[in-house]
Amino acid sequence: MSESILDIYKRLYRAYGPQCWWPADGPFEMMVGAILTQNTAWRNVEKAIENLKVAGVLCPEGLRDLLEPDLARLIYPSGYYNVKAKKLKAFARYVGDTYQDDLDVMASVPLSVLRDELLTVYGIGEETADDILLYALSKPVFVVDAFTKRLFYRLGVTNKIGKYREYQGLFERSLSPSVALFGEYHALIVHHTKHVCRKIQPLCGSCSLLRICPLGRRNVMCETPDFE
DNA sequence: GCCCAGGTGGGTA
DNA sequence: TACCCACATGGG
Numbered sequence: 444m445s446e447s448i449l450d451i452y453k454r455l456y457r458a459y460g461p462q463c464w465w466p467a468d469g470p471f472e473m474m475v476g477a478i479l480t481q482n483t484a485w486r487n488v489e490k491a492i493e494n495l496k497v498a499g500v501l502c503p504e505g506l507r508d509l510l511e512p513d514l515a516r517l518i519y520p521s522g523y524y525n526v527k528a529k530k531l532k533a534f535a536r537y538v539g540d541t542y543q544d545d546l547d548v549m550a551s552v553p554l555s556v557l558r559d560e561l562l563t564v565y566g567i568g569e570e571t572a573d574d575i576l577l578y579a580l581s582k583p584v585f586v587v588d589a590f591t592k593r594l595f596y597r598l599g600v601t602n603k604i605g606k607y608r609e610y611q612g613l614f615e616r617s618l619s620p621s622v623a624l625f626g627e628y629h630a631l632i633v634h635h636t637k638h639v640c641r642k643i644q645p646l647c648g649s650c651s652l653l654r655i656c657p658l659g660r661r662n663v664m665c666e667t668p669d670f671e
Numbered sequence: 672g673c674c675c676a677g678g679t680g681g682g683t684a
Numbered sequence: 685t686a687c688c689c690a691c692a693t694g695g696g
Contacts, residue, residue, distance in 0.1 A: 481678040487693060522693040526679080568679050588677060633677050
């Protein structure tokens, strides 16, 4: 019998404390950050966001008015700058066409409608859509990333690496729908993988107490916190 | 020099 | 549906 989803949350929270995500000045900056951080270290995203701020274009209209090559130059430090420039332009166009840049109106749309809508925008996949829904628009959706899948597989909560929606359903069935809880949980998982999964350990099959999660594509093993 | 980071879209079988 | 691959900088 594996630990419950809620128990694991409590353990992570006890170990690391509140994460208070998402780090951004306002919902639109948060949305931009969600696109820029795709498969990218956050420190690189921060540089790109700072460039956008200094250039005064960190708003839907600003992004729409920029030429794509100029936008690509500004977000250069975040990597994948050509595709991400396309993605940001597409997203800014969507916000303008659909909501006239009014994010309060956007936030008033029902969750499932908004999610489907976001998924039609170029560059917005399931995780980015859910990041935006949860952290910018305060919708109670659970954000799943590659680490979440691997961590909970390794913890024995799931018996195989499943699909995004399977994990999301698992978390959303196991927890009460709370924006604060979902936001903290995802942030704690990311924090754990960033700050603790650095301790590379060989997998010890004989130690039943070793709680493990793989890090990255090479399936490196490490311990999860045990701060009881 | 190698590996990885708060993914997504497009192509192929 | 399930894989593969391209996309790219910057830090450990």
